[in-house]
Amino acid sequence: MAVTKTSSVPDMVVLSGELWQELLKLVTAQYKVIGPVRRGSEHVFAPVKDPRVLDMAYVTTILPPKKVFHQPFQVLFSFDAEEGTLAEAESGEEKVVWGIHPCDMHAIAILDKVYGVEYPDPYYLRNRENTIIVAKNCTEIGEDCFCLSMGTGPALRSGYDLLLTDLGGRYLVEVGTAKGRKLLSGLDVPPAPRVVLVEKEKRLSQARQRFRKRMVTQGIQELLEENFRHPIWEELMRECLACGSCTMVCPTCFCYNVVDKMDLDLKTGRRQREWDSCMLLEYAQVALGQNFRRDRDARIKQRIYHKLLYYEPQFGTLGCVGCGRCIGACVKRIDITDVVSRLAESVESER
Amino acid sequence: MINPFKPEMAVITEVVKETSDTTTYTFRFKESETRETWGFEPGQFNMITVFGIGEAPISISSGPGDTGFFQHTVRHVGNVTNALAKKRPGDVVGIRGAYGTGWPLRLLYGRNLLIVAGGIGLAPLRPVIREVMRQRDRFKEVEVLYGARTPGDMLFVREFPDWSKHVNLRLAVDMVPPGVKWDHKVGVVTTLFSEMFSQPSNTVVLTCGPEIMMKFVVRGLLHMGFSPDRIYVSMERRMHCGVGKCGRCQIGPRFTCKDGPVFAYEELAALPEEVLGGVGR
Ligand SMILES: Cc1cc2nc3c(=O)[nH]c(=O)nc-3n(C[C@H](O)[C@H](O)[C@H](O)COP(=O)(O)OP(=O)(O)OC[C@H]3O[C@@H](n4cnc5c(N)ncnc54)[C@H](O)[C@@H]3O)c2cc1C
Ligand code: SF4
Ligand code: SF4
Ligand code: FES
16 A cells, blocks of 8 residues: 655554553544444444543444444435525544454445445545544454455455554554554654564464354355245245344445434424335335335345345445354344355255 | 535426326426536436425426426325425425436437337336427337326326327227226227337337336237347336435346436346346245
């Protein structure tokens, strides 16, 4: 990645103990920081004022950091019912998202394509521009994680402003952009010697050996195309509750609904968008009660086919980054990797 | 940055009732700059806003040659479309567009044209008919088959005498209520195939209507030897953005709002039928 030097801050430093704490203090004092915080037995991305609440050892979060950019609720503009549009929604202040994992960064790169092309989405792009991204390579692997097989982790190669790698009690901090370098400017630290990269790669290669799940991606498009009417879809229909949790937690899902909310005076209001899910019945309903995806199997198929088959022609990449959230969020533990391997196995056994 | 979600204000200048549940509105943009720069292709749609109620995708039903104003023909079926029913001349709505693919007009020049429409599906085809009337000599034989539920459900009836001077118009209704005089066909629109003069050779087909109708139209025409690569269909899906962002309108890998609503039939034929009809088996 091309890096322009804005100061004497080195491209790569190693921080431990006090210096690491110092960095966290500086950043949280200067910026609105959103980072991984423990909530009960799980983690969430939440505003962090006191760096002590940051939990850098988190494995996954309930919602992906997508929510900072493509917000669950986004006011588009306010209006007067008679006069029309008034003000457009204001853009927020500059913020830092701390500790984004590689899978979630890859998902953001996909959303950049969804929202950045053709009719660029000003709300998403503004949130992107306003945000400094501090990513973190994964050295701990969760039980549902399969980014390795999707080529989206556990190491990140690009897209970050700063990149952290836990070297055990100390952090390797790599600068990706001038925006990232700015965060380090208050620290007086010498450049790290290049040999720390050996240590970094060793930790990442150890992490690669700890994956328990993988997606069979070879031939996956053909497999799905040829098995649109496979009995597995009916089995899944019987299991799936069509609650929409899998899409709500997915870092690459982009669908939204739009609603007009009136104020109490019934004269003015706001147009707002909200995350939506293809798993819900109303999603594909059209005039006079016709619905293009009434049956649940059609909706489960929409999700899985969209992720694994249709993103490719739409955005030039698979739509799943292997974060595993949909597996963890499913009451019935429907597992997208398992669906694909069962499909592959049953086709194999027919041969 | 241009905000694609922010509608332009447009004033309703005329309201004409087409049928008991459908109305044609004439609009004029408030801003003179928008009036001068805005344009569209036949087959494209606008997102119409009734502030406080919401937005709905509606095809443009006037011709591209109609300047200074544009029209929409709206069937009142739900929140936004029923709120529109209460609007009078002078009232203001929000408009953004024009979006989506249009009918392949250039392909039609020098060729025969067969239009098959059902119900409200005639609205997005009226711009083509108006274009044919404006530049009649650019097209060869033009035939329009139009089907509706009853004679009272037919749109644009007052224009039929004028249309008939330029194109061969054939009508069919599913049923005729007692006491109503009807000189045309009774039956679904495909029953008009047996009497139409359109031949497969050098003919481009444009069709819009309920999906089940289009399915039988395409099936019938293919059977008669019409070329699948010269059939175009206009699809309807739920839409919340019109610009490829909200995901609502997806058909397989395609976004109806930007890859459609007008699709080459062959593009859709490549997808599993369930993706199109959607209702599983
Ligand atoms: C490209 C395109 C062009 C269209 N052109 C016209 C036109 O020229 N004239 C016309 O009258 N209608 C047209 N429609 C259909 C029109 O968009 C819907 O009837 C309208 O969105 C319903 O909105 P509503 O708020 O009134 O209804 P809602 O209150 O939202 O819903 C009422 C009923 O309409 C259904 N519905 C909602 N959105 C759509 C949709 N996009 N398509 C179909 N059904 C929907 C709902 O599921 C429900 O059954 C077009 C649709 C598309 C996609
Ligand atoms: S489909 Fe599941 S595993 Fe893949 S990116 Fe979405 S939530 Fe993560
Ligand atoms: S269609 Fe479904 S799976 Fe695809 S992005 Fe939308 S909600 Fe997610
Ligand atoms: S209408 Fe929103 S993506 Fe097509």
